[in-house]
Amino acid sequence: MALPFDLRALRVFVTIADHGGFSAAARELHVAQSAVSQTIASLEERLDVQLLHRHERRISLTPEGDILCQHARELLAHAEAAHLAMRELHGLVKGxxxxxxxxxxxxxxxxxxxxxxxxxxxxxxxxxxxxxxxxxxxxxxxxxxxxxxxxxxxxxxxxxxxxxxREEMVVCVPHDHEFAQRNAVTADAFFREPLVLFQDGYFHREFVDTLARDTQYQPDIAFQSNLIPLTKAIVRQGFGITTFLRRVIDDPGLAAVSFDPPAWLDxxxxxxxxxxxxxxxxxxxxxxxxxxxxxxxxxxxxxx
Missing domain, CATH: 3.40.190.10 (Periplasmic binding protein-like II)
Structure with missing residues (x-):
């Protein structure tokens, strides 16, 4: 039984979804816009569903289109992996x-x-x-x-x-902060300070959120930034403290102090x-x- 689509049609469809329109997808794929439109029209006809909402200035996925897009990404990824594996076997590329x-x-x-x-x-x-x-x-x-x-x-x-x-997560403070003279800092003391943290989704932030949840403390978040140099500058100027992997604290104006008990990240x-x-x-x-x-x-x- 023949499938109602091929990989080329799926690639066109995913490119439209990623770029939000037929024109942008055509530019990305280096083909005529009419070819993109015909491919999608044929795909919708063969599947007997509407995949795209065609607004005046933008394109959006229908619920059916969203489901197909998820499966299409997986199929294309598997196809690319298979293609690369075969090319490697024949020595055409190193990978x-x-x-x-x-x-x-x-x-x-x-x-x-x-x-x-x-x-x-x-x-x-x-x-x-x-x-x-x-x-x-x-x-x-x-x-x-x-x-x-x-x-x-x-x-x-x-x-x-x-x-x-496996590396230690440590408290990062200015060299003249009182914590800099300690051997270790408790979670209680850490959460009493204004904090400079990464945004959600980074292991740095997950570490702090987990520590807060386990110890039932509410973090006082003064700044959020994913930029390490900016975070260091904020801490160095005394506007908050943070936590880093130990190796990251290589600034003479900053001090690294262990948590009590020590915290290790895998x-x-x-x-x-x-x-x-x-x-x-x-x-x-x-x-x-x-x-x-x-x-x-x-x-x-x-x-x-």
Missing amino acids: EVRIGIPSMLGSYYFPPLLMGFKAQHPGIRLTVIEAGTRRLQQMIHDGELDLGVVMDDADSQSLERRHFL LCLAWSARAGLSRAERAFVDFVVDHQQALTDHHDQEPE
């Missing part, structure tokens, strides 16, 4: 890795790993996206990323994962359980795990 990394890791942990991997595998193309861990999980699910960094307690069963980093590389890993992606995962010692120069501070 590509699309990886999502939270900003804290992208700035302070991953640069030497990315450069080291590229030096070892010069034919593999790396595409790096910055986003929060929850957004990265969704992008992996949608086939927009091959790999992403997530917290070890991520509850999505659609992900496979490998642990690669992070993993994750990928779609259904899509699996290509040879290039597997090579990247193995490289990161094999070189995880380079990620943390504070391993001797881990608890017994």
Whole structure:
């Protein structure tokens, strides 16, 4: 029994959904707008449903179109993975890795790993996206990323994962703050201070939200920013305190103080359980795990 659509039609449909119109999709696909319109008209006819609401200046998905779009993204991701695997087997390309990394890791942990991997595998193309861990999980699910960094307690069963980093989360304060003279800071003392936090969806924010929930404290959020240099500047000027992975606090105007009890964060590389890993992606995962010692120069501070 023949399917009522092909991958080309699905790609056209998804491109329209992503770009909000026929003209934009035609430009993205480098085809005539009439060809895009004909493809969608044919797809709707064969499926016997309306996929798009055609407004005067924009296009939106019907409920049927939204359902098809979800399945289409998965099918296209699987097709791309199969195509890449076959090309790898025939030696036509060395592969590509699309990886999502939270900003804290992208700035302070991953640069030497990315450069080291590229030096070892010069034919593999790396595409790096910055986003929060929850957004990265969704992008992996949608086939927009091959790999992403997530917290070890991520509850999505659609992900496979490998642990690669255990690092201490510490309190970050100005060097002249009273906490800077302490050996450790309790959650009670931490939550009595104005806080500078990342926005929702980042592991930094999830750590603080979880700590607040477990200790039944209400955070006093003075600033929200995903920009690490800005957050450091705000803390340095005394307008609030924050928490970072220990390595991130490399500024002489800032001090890193452990929580009481110490707080450790476990992070993993994750990928779609259904899509699996290509040879290039597997090579990247193995490289990161094999070189995880380079990620943390504070391993001797881990608890017994």
